[in-house]
Amino acid sequence: MKRALITGITGQDGRYLAEFLVGRGYQVFGLVRGQNNPKLELVRDENPALELVEGDLTDLSSLIAAVEQVQPDEVYNLGAVSFVQLSFKQPELTADITGLGVLRMLEAVRIVGGMQDNPIRFYQASSSEMFGKVRETPQTETTPFHPRSPYGVAKVFGHHITVNYREAYGLHASSGILFNHESPRRGLEFVTRKITNALARIKLGIQDSVTLGNLDSARDWGFAGDYVEAMWLMLQQDEPDDYVIATGETHTIREFLDVAARLAGYDDWKPLVQQDPRFERPAEVDLLMGDASKAREKLGWKPRVSFEELVATMYRSDLREEQLRMESSWR
Numbered sequence: 156m157k158r159a160l161i162t163g164i165t166g167q168d169g170r171y172l173a174e175f176l177v178g179r180g181y182q183v184f185g186l187v188r189g190q191n192n193p194k195l196e197l198v199r200d201e202n203p204a205l206e207l208v209e210g211d212l213t214d215l216s217s218l219i220a221a222v223e224q225v226q227p228d229e230v231y232n233l234g235a236v237s238f239v240q241l242s243f244k245q246p247e248l249t250a251d252i253t254g255l256g257v258l259r260m261l262e263a264v265r266i267v268g269g270m271q272d273n274p275i276r277f278y279q280a281s282s283s284e285m286f287g288k289v290r291e292t293p294q295t296e297t298t299p300f301h302p303r304s305p306y307g308v309a310k311v312f313g314h315h316i317t318v319n320y321r322e323a324y325g326l327h328a329s330s331g332i333l334f335n336h337e338s339p340r341r342g343l344e345f346v347t348r349k350i351t352n353a354l355a356r357i358k359l360g361i362q363d364s365v366t367l368g369n370l371d372s373a374r375d376w377g378f379a380g381d382y383v384e385a386m387w388l389m390l391q392q393d394e395p396d397d398y399v400i401a402t403g404e405t406h407t408i409r410e411f412l413d414v415a416a417r418l419a420g421y422d423d424w425k426p427l428v429q430q431d432p433r434f435e436r437p438a439e440v441d442l443l444m445g446d447a448s449k450a451r452e453k454l455g456w457k458p459r460v461s462f463e464e465l466v467a468t469m470y471r472s473d474l475r476e477e478q479l480r481m482e483s484s485w486r
């Protein structure tokens with residue numbers, strides 16, 4: 156039975172990846188931080204096969220202890236401050252967790268892995284935010300980086316240090332440059348889920364409108380469930396490498412609103428949306444669109460869920476959840 160250790164187990168991707176790996180017969184361990192983490196109950200209920208170990212990406216000794224305890228075949232480093240907006244407000248914390256956290260995890264793998272018979276394989280969650288002010292469209296594995304936020308800068312460090320550990324120590328370390336991926340499990344702070352959740356609540360008469368920032372940026376949005384499979388595929392290759400994972404389509408926030416509002420039965424979303432500079436960023440990433448040809452050719456990976464299907468799944472899930480919440484408050 157293969158053993159996998161996932162950091163960021165309470166996040167969107169950690170939850171999908173854990174389910175995927177359990178389905179493949181893995182014994183899965185999730186790293187959890189803090190005292191009495193409020194999301195623990197949720198991940199335990201959702202995936203009873205999951206085992207939890209303590210550790211924090213800011214604390215090297217806890218990571219060494221976790222890797223020693225689990226003796227993993229594969230480590231997936233998904234833990235991060237992942238919200239770009241927050242990274243402008245807490246840049247030092249972001250650099251520590253999202254940037255240096257990668258180095259600490261690599262060190263734990265190098266130190267403990269050196270004592271194991273089987274080398275540990277390592278996956279780093281890199282991001283399309285590294286392309287930032289894009290030099291070309293679509294973006295590929297060779298497009299230069301120009302990050303536009305402390306988050307993007309931290310991810311560039313994480314990416315380069317992963318490549319460096321591969322080259323310097325021969326680690327089987329791969330980096331997935333994933334473009335935005337969403338799902339009903341997406342945090343409510345991200346624009347897609349903020350919109351589908353708000354439209355469901357507007358539909359049910361719980362709120363009147365939603366307040367957003369810049370509606371003109373464009374993103375290449377895929378389904379998180381498809382993307383975690385790509386992470387696993389990278390670690391099954393003989394040679395470690397870097398791969399762009401994307402749909403190859405891009406849509407603005409306005410287009411996302413068009414599709415979501417239509418699903419909720421509104422022809423025009425403008426009366427339902429307010430704009431506030433509070434939700435704008437000091438520096439914006441205007442357009443992202445990835446070319447995942449390398450992943451298609453080498454990993455045999457391609458996205459399955461279309462943009463319209465993704466929005467519909469998220470909206471319907473939010474409508475159901477909000478309805479259940481309303482009904483339980485009547486009891």
Ligand code: NDP
Nearest residue numbers: 163164165166167168211212233234235237280282335336
């Ligand atoms: P989420 O924000 O949903 O999850 C982040 C996870 O990181 C949470 O489990 C959180 O745990 C954990 N974490 C935060 N700080 C620490 C810490 N100090 N030590 C250990 N764990 C910590 O992110 P996603 O699931 O969406 O993304 C997964 C990874 O992929 C992230 O690295 C993200 O930056 C990257 N990525 C995501 C993309 C996307 O579109 N979703 C695209 C490209 C890259 P806790 O419950 O304790 O807060």
Ligand code: GDR
Nearest residue numbers: 237239282283284334335344345346347367368369372434
């Ligand atoms: P992003 O996702 O920054 O691309 O990072 P987010 O959903 O936060 O923003 C996408 C775009 O929407 C615009 N926007 C708003 N964003 C939020 N959150 N809230 C709003 O009210 C709002 N209004 C407009 C933003 O300005 C932006 O242009 C996500 C994260 O998952 C990262 O961790 C990951 O690396 C990248 O995707 C790829």
